[in-house]
Each structure stands twice: as C-alpha cells, then as structure tokens.
Amino acid sequence: MRTIPVEDFNRIEEIIISCKICHVGMVDQSGIPYVLPMNFGYKEGVIYLHSAQEGSSISILEFNPNICITFCTDTKLLWQNEEVACSYRMNCESAICHGKVVFEEDFDEKVKALNIIMSQYSSREFSYSDPSVNNVKIWKVNIDKYSAKVFGAPGKKPSIFTSK
Numbered sequence: 546m547r548t549i550p551v552e553d554f555n556r557i558e559e560i561i562i563s564c565k566i567c568h569v570g571m572v573d574q575s576g577i578p579y580v581l582p583m584n585f586g587y588k589e590g591v592i593y594l595h596s597a598q599e600g601s602s603i604s605i606l607e608f609n610p611n612i613c614i615t616f617c618t619d620t621k622l623l624w625q626n627e628e629v630a631c632s633y634r635m636n637c638e639s640a641i642c643h644g645k646v647v648f649e650e651d652f653d654e655k656v657k658a659l660n661i662i663m664s665q666y667s668s669r670e671f672s673y674s675d676p677s678v679n680n681v682k683i684w685k686v687n688i689d690k691y692s693a694k695v696f697g698a699p700g701k702k703p704s705i706f707t708s709k
C-alpha cells in the first residue's frame with residue numbers, strides 16, 4: 546500500500562483534530578500492553594483526556610505514565626480491480642503521539658481541560674458542577690514524539706480507483 550510520511554506538525558494537528566476518538570496504549574507492571582478507545586481534546590501540543598478517578602488504566606499509569614496515542618481519520622476503501630485482493634487499499638491518515646501522562650489536580654485547570662475536550666465535539670459552551678469536576682480525572686499529555694502517514698493515497702491516475 547502506498548504510504549506518504551507527514552512531517553509538517555500543522556498537518557499532524559489537522560489529523561488529530563479531525564478524529565472523534567483516539568486509542569491510548571500503555572504498558573502495565575508485567576509488561577503487558579493495554580489499549581483503550583477514548584475521547585480527547587487537543588490544544589497547542591497537548592492532548593487532554595478524562596476518566597474516572599480509579600480503574601485499571603489509572604493503576605497502570607501511576608506505575609508507568611508513558612503512553613502512545615494513535616489517531617486515525619475516517620477511512621475510505623479503494624481498489625483498482627474489484628476482483629483482485631491485492632489491489633484493495635484503505636485511504637486514511639494516521640498519527641502516533643508519545644508522551645507522559647500528568648494528572649491535573651487544580652480545579653480551574655481541570656475546567657479548562659474539560660472545555661478543551663468538549664470543544665472537540667461541540668461549539669456550545671458548558672458549565673460543570675463542582676462534584677463533576679472533583680470526580681473526574683484529567684490526563685494531560687505533552688506530545689514528546691510524533692509521526693504521521695497518509696495511507697492508500699491514489700496514484701497518478703486516481704480515476705482508475707473505485708470506492709465504497
């Protein structure tokens with residue numbers, strides 16, 4: 546499958562903000578990987594996530610805060626010849642970001658993070674009750690390392706591709 550690396554960070558930001566969910570990978574004390582689908586927010590090189598105060602992911606992150614987050618845009622199935630399996634490809638863009646989770650404890654900063662997460666999904670403004678802010682765990686991830694690729698980009702003759 547034809548892949549094109551994306552070097553421009555602005556383009557990587559576009560990939561991130563065009564996604565509705567991400568997949569967050571972490572590694573537990575025994576070296577076993579654990580990957581969760583999660584909602585997220587993004588602003589200025591920082592990915593914001595939120596969760597309950599307790600759970601398997603929190604136990605893992607308290608031991609090992611390193612995470613790897615993948616984003617994949619909507620996919621489009623393309624092929625050159627419907628009867629030839631190896632002519633099928635999936636057109637999409639994907640980004641991988643590495644960083645360390647820092648749990649935000651400051652009330653006002655948690656509200657800001659919730660607003661950033663909500664702005665990924667809605668242009669409305671929201672208010673939050675004190676208990677809902679206190680009960681939520683906010684994860685902040687500064688992107689330390691990233692890469693992105695375009696997959697299944699049509700060749701020089703895009704008209705020969707068909708899609709569903």
Ligand SMILES: Cc1cc2nc3c(=O)[nH]c(=O)nc-3n(C[C@H](O)[C@H](O)[C@H](O)COP(=O)(O)OP(=O)(O)OC[C@H]3O[C@@H](n4cnc5c(N)ncnc54)[C@H](O)[C@@H]3O)c2cc1C
Binds near residue numbers: 566585595603
């Ligand atoms: C589209 C989508 C978006 C989500 N967004 C968020 C979000 O923004 N914040 C958030 O906190 N949660 C989100 N979730 C739920 C999230 O994936 C986890 O289920 C949740 O965070 C609990 O994780 P935990 O490690 O605390 O699990 P625990 O409650 O400790 O789970 C116990 C066991 O259940 C299993 N399990 C947990 N989660 C999943 C899962 N997703 N699929 C299959 N098995 C599972 C695991 O084996 C785990 O060991 C989302 C789920 C989906 C599908």
